[in-house]
Amino acid sequence: MRIPVFMVLVILLLLLTACAPQSAAGEELPSDIRTLENKGSDTMVNLALQWAEKYQSLNPGLRISVTGGGSGTGITALANGTVDIANASRSIKSEEIEAVAARGQEPVEFVAARDAIAIIVNPNNPVDRLTMQQISDIYSGEINNWLEVGGEDRPIVTLSRETNSGTHVYFLEEVLRLGEKDNKTLFSPDTLLLPSSEGITAEVRDNPNAIGYDGLGYVTHEVKVVAVAAAPGEPYYYPSIETVNNLTYPIARDLYMYTAGQPDELEQAYLDWIMSDEGQAIVKELGFVPILSP
Amino acid sequence: MKVSWREWLEVLITSIIKVSGYSAILFVLVIFLFLMIEGLPTLGEVSLENLFGRRWYPIEDYFGLLPLLGGSLLVTLGAILVAVPFGLGTAIYIAEVAPRWAREVLKPFVEIMAGVPSVVLGFIGILVFVPRLRVLLDLPTGLTGFTGALLLGFLSIPTIVSVAEDALDAVPRSYRDAALALGATQWQTIWRVTLPAARSGVITAVMLGLGRAIGETMAVMMVTGNAPVVPGSPLALFAPLRTMTATIAAEMGEVATGSTHYHVLFFVGIVLFLISLVVNITASAVVFRQRKRAERILS
Numbered sequence: 384m385r386i387p388v389f390m391v392l393v394i395l396l397l398l399l400t401a402c403a404p405q406s407a408a409g410e411e412l413p414s415d416i417r418t419l420e421n422k423g424s425d426t427m428v429n430l431a432l433q434w435a436e437k438y439q440s441l442n443p444g445l446r447i448s449v450t451g452g453g454s455g456t457g458i459t460a461l462a463n464g465t466v467d468i469a470n471a472s473r474s475i476k477s478e479e480i481e482a483v484a485a486r487g488q489e490p491v492e493f494v495a496a497r498d499a500i501a502i503i504v505n506p507n508n509p510v511d512r513l514t515m516q517q518i519s520d521i522y523s524g525e526i527n528n529w530l531e532v533g534g535e536d537r538p539i540v541t542l543s544r545e546t547n548s549g550t551h552v553y554f555l556e557e558v559l560r561l562g563e564k565d566n567k568t569l570f571s572p573d574t575l576l577l578p579s580s581e582g583i584t585a586e587v588r589d590n591p592n593a594i595g596y597d598g599l600g601y602v603t604h605e606v607k608v609v610a611v612a613a614a615p616g617e618p619y620y621y622p623s624i625e626t627v628n629n630l631t632y633p634i635a636r637d638l639y640m641y642t643a644g645q646p647d648e649l650e651q652a653y654l655d656w657i658m659s660d661e662g663q664a665i666v667k668e669l670g671f672v673p674i675l676s677p
Numbered sequence: 678m679k680v681s682w683r684e685w686l687e688v689l690i691t692s693i694i695k696v697s698g699y700s701a702i703l704f705v706l707v708i709f710l711f712l713m714i715e716g717l718p719t720l721g722e723v724s725l726e727n728l729f730g731r732r733w734y735p736i737e738d739y740f741g742l743l744p745l746l747g748g749s750l751l752v753t754l755g756a757i758l759v760a761v762p763f764g765l766g767t768a769i770y771i772a773e774v775a776p777r778w779a780r781e782v783l784k785p786f787v788e789i790m791a792g793v794p795s796v797v798l799g800f801i802g803i804l805v806f807v808p809r810l811r812v813l814l815d816l817p818t819g820l821t822g823f824t825g826a827l828l829l830g831f832l833s834i835p836t837i838v839s840v841a842e843d844a845l846d847a848v849p850r851s852y853r854d855a856a857l858a859l860g861a862t863q864w865q866t867i868w869r870v871t872l873p874a875a876r877s878g879v880i881t882a883v884m885l886g887l888g889r890a891i892g893e894t895m896a897v898m899m900v901t902g903n904a905p906v907v908p909g910s911p912l913a914l915f916a917p918l919r920t921m922t923a924t925i926a927a928e929m930g931e932v933a934t935g936s937t938h939y940h941v942l943f944f945v946g947i948v949l950f951l952i953s954l955v956v957n958i959t960a961s962a963v964v965f966r967q968r969k970r971a972e973r974i975l976s
Contacts, residue, residue, distance in 0.1 A: 456930045482933055538817040545903070545927045546736050555736075569734055572744070575820055575902035575917050578927055582803065582899065589808040592817050 417649060419447045423457020423470030424549050425580065426498065426598040427638055431470055433665045434657055447653070454549030455479075461643050462486065467650055469641045472498065472549035472598075488644040493654050496663070497672035499599040499622040499635040500554060503584075503606040505591040510534040512610040512619045515633055519559050521594060524571030529592075541574045542583045542595035551576075553636055554596055596634075599627075600670035627672040638671070712950055716943030723941060733905035733919070735928065735938045744905035745945060748822065748918035749891060749952075751908050752901065755826025756833060756890040761883055763830065764837030768882070771838070772845035773867050784842075791835030795828075799899030802828045807900060814915065820902035822918040828896045833886035840885055844878020845871060877964040884960035888953050891922075898923035921945050 421431055428451035435447035452460075457469035462482035475490055483490045502518060504510060510532055513521075520526040522541050529537045544551045560566035577583050583595040588605040595606075599622050602608055610619035613633040626632035640657070642650050656662050663673035719728070723740050730741030771783050802824055811819035848871050856866040872879065902917025903924075925942050932939040 452930050455932075459930075459933060462933075478933060478936075540818040546734070547928055547930060552736065569732075569737065569739075572732060572906050573904050573917070575818065575904050576919070576927070577820075577903065578898055585803055586807070586818065586820060590811060590818055 415444060417445050419445065419468065419649060419653060420460075420466040421447055421468045421470065422450045422452060422460050422466040424454040424472040424638070425451040426472040426548075426550055426600070427470040427496075429600065430496065430638075430666060430669050430671060433669060434662060437661070437665060438653060438656055441656075445649070453545075453547040454552075455547050458483075458490075458641065461490065461641055464643070467642065468646075468653075470495075471639045471641060472636065473553050474637075474639060475641060483643050486643065490641045490643060491645055493640045493642075493658075494637045494674060495640045495654075495657055496638040496666040496674060497627055497635060498638050499627045499632055499672065500550065500558075500596050501599050501602045501622045502609040502611060502634075503587050503595050503597060503602060504609055505587055505589075505593060506605070506607045507591050508534060508607065510609065511607070512612070514612045514615050514617075515558060515561055516615065518611070519561055519568065522554075522559050522570055522574060523568050524573060535591075537592050539594060540586075540590060540592045541571065542586055542593055543570060543574050543576055544580070544583070544596075545576045545578050550596070550598060554634075557636070558596075558634060599672075602670070624667065624672050635672070709950065712943055712947045716940060716945075716947045719937070719940040719944040722937045728941075728944075731907045733924070735941065738937070740937075740941045741905075741907075742945065742948065744907045745919055745921045745924050746948065747908040747913075748901070748905070749920040749922070749949075751911070751914050751918060752822050752825045752829060752897060752920055753887065753891045755823060755914050756829035757883070757887055759826055759830025760833040760837055760886050760890070764834045764882070764886060765841055765879065767834065767838045768841035768845060768879075769867055769872070772842045773871060774863070787835050787838045790831075791839070793832075795832060795893060795896040796899075798828050798831065799896040802896060802900040816915055818902065818917065820900055820917050822901055822908075822914040822916065825897045825901040825918075825920070826914065828900060829890040829893055832893055832896065833889045836889050837882045837886040840882035841875070841879050844875040844882065847878065848874045880963050881960055884956055887956055891952060891956070892949070894920075894922040894926045898926055903927065921949050925949075 419435075421435065423431075428449065431449045435449045439445055439447055454469075454471035454473055457466065458471055458475055458479045459482070460466040461469035462479065462485070464486060475492065480490055502513060508529065510529060513532060517526065517532050521532070521539055522543070526532060527539050529535050529539055543554065546552075555570065556562065559568050559570065575586070577586070580597050580601045583597055584601065584603055584606060587593045587595045588603075608621060610621045611633055612619045618631075620626045620632045622632045622634070627635040640654065642654075646654060658674065666673040719740075727738075727740050728742055730739065731743050732739040732741045733744050767783075767787065771780050771787075775783060806824050806827060807819035809819070810816065810821070810824055814823075852870050852874055853866055856870045857863075861869065897920050901920065901923065903919045904917035905919040905924075906913065906916065908914070908916075908918060925945055928938070929942055932942060
């Protein structure tokens, strides 16, 4: 007796869930308020929020909801059809393209801004310049005392974002492996994987042993930014709008927005606005690097 | 007609209550089945050598569970070492020593303590404990297993206190009166009579605290540094480590459904589930044996 009752409940529940997407996919929503779901990269979340806020004030009939979670999270949501636009601080991977394709759609890529990764240390740390090779060795565990890179006799504590962060993958490929495809260098297992930018900033601020990396937009005055040289003997550059745009600062990247399939009218208008001077001004305000720089 | 309607209602309500009574079993079984379906494919996709490896770096297909298992066990052990003396002390004070007014103030406060969200505790941990522990213990970083153990201890204390306090409270007044009448001091009464009499409840309290500690995620993720290092000695408690729960929480959002990484995370879930199963079975076995012995003595 008990099992049939349960089965009936399960079937009823299944029937109920079957209703949901149907009503959501209806041709016309009852109200005239239209919505855009925007999710992904934590690096971009503040930027995306500012864009959304400004754009909503210009278009009162539109609601844009922005959430973070990481580039992978955003693209997964795009593949699952739960968001309209995914933000990513790395380009989409081939298996993610397949995941979106599994729903019969092709992801379309937009470069919405540029970003540089700043290497940060404690303000009391005398080290103020590092080469890419030195940073790679520090993170892989080859170098584990500040003395070896011209600092005090202190152990080095390396801080990184979690592996689901686009910044992590970018740092692994471009810094740890120096952009070499067949380089299999890994983060030392001692590397602390912190779930947020704030966690890294807080630890670097308080701990003179620590080294961390973070998007330029998230660097605060409580930490010290290190100048980076692409190779020994080459000049050292601090990250800034100028050095990123003239490609002299070595750790810079594009920030992407993805739609599943060609953007519809609503999405296209929003993306166009982001590329406008007004949208890119916000990019600059937040410490990222605008695309259409003079 | 009316009567039969009421009878019907009664049958209906009885069966609803019955179903909800049995639902606990059903939920556990369904959860276990779900974990198995999602987690067991791991064994086909990842070699055992990899699974028992010392490196966890899933984006490059390193799925060694040893650092996660070691991290979880070490933090939980540390938490128990913090929480048991503290929790039992509080429980004994509230149940046996405290004057009535103190008891009436303390009990609600312990219950409020249980309600502190672990994220809030994590924040306090990052801002207060992490920098101070680094300086105090002269460590390279304050983001260590020990910091996590302190927070977890704090989180399990309310559980331990309230269950142990109930157990101590349930010991008949006559036991204490008899002990005191025989000339035992208050300490002797507590240590030799009340506590042993409440032993099964106290063990349950410790086990529930243990379960709370091993399953906790947020606070641990924020303060342990999450470095997947295999702990080589108990001193690894004072270095960064990574727990199973933090791993699942940090990585579940990113994985593609059905990928190897996804299956391995569920496999970690199975391991966690089995550990808490063992803890619970041990606890109830201990309680059961104790009860049998008590029955033997009484008969």
